Amino acid sequence: MDYLDNTKPVSLYIHIPFCTTKCGYCAFYSLEEKAVREGEKERFLNVLMRQLDALVEDLKRPFHTIFIGGGNPGIIGYDNLYRILKLASRYGKAKECTTEINPETLNENIAPLFEYLTRISVGIQSMKDESLITLGRNAKKETNIKALNLLSKFKNEYGISFNADIMTNIPGENIQDALNDIDEVASFNPDHISLYSLTFEEGTRLIESCVPMDEEEQRKMLISCWDKLESLGYHQYEISNFARKGKECLHNKVYWALGQYIGLGPTAESSVGYRTIISSREPDSLSDYLVNPSFESVKLKGYEAEEEYLLTTLRTGTGIDKKEYFSRFCEDFDEKYGTFIQKLDKNLYEDTDQRFCLTREGFLLLDNVILSLAMAI
Ligand code: SF4
Incomplete structure (x- = not known):
C-alpha cells in the first residue's frame, strides 16, 4: 500500500455486520440475523478473509492493534473469529487485540481465542430489565450478569482484560438508577468502562416511542456518573471512556491520535498517513461489499484534516x-x-x-x- 507510512504502526479494524436483533436506538449499519440471506454469512467471510490475506501479505509485519467490532462479532461463531485472528497475526501478534461480544453470545467456548485476544468489550448498557426493554436490547439483566461473571473469570484465569459499555440518559431513569448501574457493573471489576449518552437517531424505533430527557437533567446525570466512575478508580481519558491506570484502550487511542488504521468490512473506515489524513470508507451495505470490497480513498483537504484533528483530539x-x-x-x-x-x-x-x-x-x-x-x- 503505497499510501501507508511504513515507518509507523498500522492498526486493523474489522466490521462484522450481523446482530441477533436490532436494538431500538441503533443507527449503525448492521443486519438482523433473520434478514441475512442464505449463504450470505459464508460469502462475507470468504470476501473478508481474501481481503485480509492480501493486506497481511502487503504489510508483512504485525498490526499494532486489532479490533473486531460489530454488529455482534459473536454471531459468526468463535471458530470463524479464530480463523480471522490467526490470519491477522501471521507476522506476529498485535500489542492489543479486542473483540466486541454481546452478552447473549458470550460463553466458555471463546477460550481458544485467548491465544490472540487480550481484551473483550461487552455491551451491557443497563442493569435494569425495564431499561433494557426501553432500549430494545436482546439481553436481560440476568444475561448481563452471566456475561460479567464470565469476563471476571477470564480476567482472573487468563489475564484477559475487559470493557463494559454502559448507557446513560435512558428515558424513565433517574440519577440514582444510572449510579446503581455503574456500581453494579464495577463490582465485577472491569478494567475499562465506556459510558455513552443515549442519542435519539433518525430512523430508529426509539425516536418514535420515547422522548429524550430534559437537557439540564442529562447534564446533571452525566456529571454524577463521571464523578462516580472517578471515585471508583476509573479515570476519564476520553469524553466517554474510563479506565484503570494502564488499561486504556490502545486501539481507540490510535483513532483519537489520527494514526494509521485499515478498516475491513461494510462501513469500516480507514485513516492513513500522518501528515495528511486520508479517509476511506468501504461500500455501506453488505451486498455492495460482497460485489466490490475495495475501498475508495479520499485525501482530505488541509482544512478538513485540521477539523478532523480538532474533533478527535479535543475529545x-x-x-x-x-x-x-x-x-x-x-x-x-x-x-x-x-x-x-x-x-x-x-x-x-x-x-x-x-x-x-x-x-x-x-x-x-x-x-x-x-x-x-x-x-x-
Ligand atoms: S448489537 Fe450493537 S450494532 Fe447491533 S443493533 Fe445493537 S447496538 Fe446496533
Whole structure:
C-alpha cells in the first residue's frame, strides 16, 4: 500500500455486520440475523478473509492493534473469529487485540481465542430489565450478569482484560438508577468502562416511542456518573471512556491520535498517513461489499484534516500536543488559535506551553468549543 507510512504502526479494524436483533436506538449499519440471506454469512467471510490475506501479505509485519467490532462479532461463531485472528497475526501478534461480544453470545467456548485476544468489550448498557426493554436490547439483566461473571473469570484465569459499555440518559431513569448501574457493573471489576449518552437517531424505533430527557437533567446525570466512575478508580481519558491506570484502550487511542488504521468490512473506515489524513470508507451495505470490497480513498483537504484533528483530539483528556500539531500542520498552534482561545470561558480549557485540552465543563460544551476554534482554520 503505497499510501501507508511504513515507518509507523498500522492498526486493523474489522466490521462484522450481523446482530441477533436490532436494538431500538441503533443507527449503525448492521443486519438482523433473520434478514441475512442464505449463504450470505459464508460469502462475507470468504470476501473478508481474501481481503485480509492480501493486506497481511502487503504489510508483512504485525498490526499494532486489532479490533473486531460489530454488529455482534459473536454471531459468526468463535471458530470463524479464530480463523480471522490467526490470519491477522501471521507476522506476529498485535500489542492489543479486542473483540466486541454481546452478552447473549458470550460463553466458555471463546477460550481458544485467548491465544490472540487480550481484551473483550461487552455491551451491557443497563442493569435494569425495564431499561433494557426501553432500549430494545436482546439481553436481560440476568444475561448481563452471566456475561460479567464470565469476563471476571477470564480476567482472573487468563489475564484477559475487559470493557463494559454502559448507557446513560435512558428515558424513565433517574440519577440514582444510572449510579446503581455503574456500581453494579464495577463490582465485577472491569478494567475499562465506556459510558455513552443515549442519542435519539433518525430512523430508529426509539425516536418514535420515547422522548429524550430534559437537557439540564442529562447534564446533571452525566456529571454524577463521571464523578462516580472517578471515585471508583476509573479515570476519564476520553469524553466517554474510563479506565484503570494502564488499561486504556490502545486501539481507540490510535483513532483519537489520527494514526494509521485499515478498516475491513461494510462501513469500516480507514485513516492513513500522518501528515495528511486520508479517509476511506468501504461500500455501506453488505451486498455492495460482497460485489466490490475495495475501498475508495479520499485525501482530505488541509482544512478538513485540521477539523478532523480538532474533533478527535479535543475529545481526549490529553488534548492537543502543540509540538505534534506543528509537525503535522507546520504551523504554530498558539499563533493560529490564540485569539480564538482567549474568547472562550476560562473554565472550559487548560492551556500550557505544551498542550491545549478541555476540562469537564469543556467536554460538556465540546461542539460549541470546536465551532469557535474552527473559525481559525
Ligand atoms: S448489537 Fe450493537 S450494532 Fe447491533 S443493533 Fe445493537 S447496538 Fe446496533
